Amino acid sequence: MKTTINHYSANAEHYYSLYQSISADSVHGYLEQALANTQPTTALDVGAGSGRDANWLAAKGWQVTATEPAEALLKLAKQHSNERVTWCDAALPALANLPTPHQHKHQHFDLILLSAVWMHLPSEERPATIKRLSELLSDTGKMYISLRFGPSDPERPMYPVSYEELQALAAESGLTARNLNPVPSKDGLQRSDVEWVTVEVKRQR
Numbered sequence: 765m766k767t768t769i770n771h772y773s774a775n776a777e778h779y780y781s782l783y784q785s786i787s788a789d790s791v792h793g794y795l796e797q798a799l800a801n802t803q804p805t806t807a808l809d810v811g812a813g814s815g816r817d818a819n820w821l822a823a824k825g826w827q828v829t830a831t832e833p834a835e836a837l838l839k840l841a842k843q844h845s846n847e848r849v850t851w852c853d854a855a856l857p858a859l860a861n862l863p864t865p866h867q868h869k870h871q872h873f874d875l876i877l878l879s880a881v882w883m884h885l886p887s888e889e890r891p892a893t894i895k896r897l898s899e900l901l902s903d904t905g906k907m908y909i910s911l912r913f914g915p916s917d918p919e920r921p922m923y924p925v926s927y928e929e930l931q932a933l934a935a936e937s938g939l940t941a942r943n944l945n946p947v948p949s950k951d952g953l954q955r956s957d958v959e960w961v962t963v964e965v966k967r968q969r
Contacts, residue, residue, distance in 0.1 A: 776836035788820035811881035815841035822848035857892035898937040914958035
């Protein structure tokens, strides 16, 4: 992960512009539907990048905690941030530096978003990641994790992903996973060899 984080930080302005060039609405159509009847409360955007999605959620009324371990990208995102977004430098799998509200010992979130993050995690870090996210998810909360299918990038290594793997890891933490688009969606940045699947994860009832 260090190689990847350093790459995003070294090329922060490029990635900031790239992510801002496409709207959250067009990337997260599935989330728009899922949140249509949801009262905005607390959200966690992990690997929030340019802050595009965090600001989008904040504009809908969510109180968002956004984590970004790439220092230069975090700095850029903070400069253009909605007031409802709290930024912090925290990395998976531990997410150790999350700010906790004064009145609570532990922070819980009703919405957790991992957009274009999962493929950067080596398979051995994924069980601890799901376990940690499960601790942060409220009893009625939902997580949305996007899975990227396509070639890796040597400067920001990507590892194979599958819905089945995520489903099995979720089950180990008492969570249930649902594939929101069995037919993968096309890449928002028009890369013909890249497709995405979004998985909704919540507590088993």
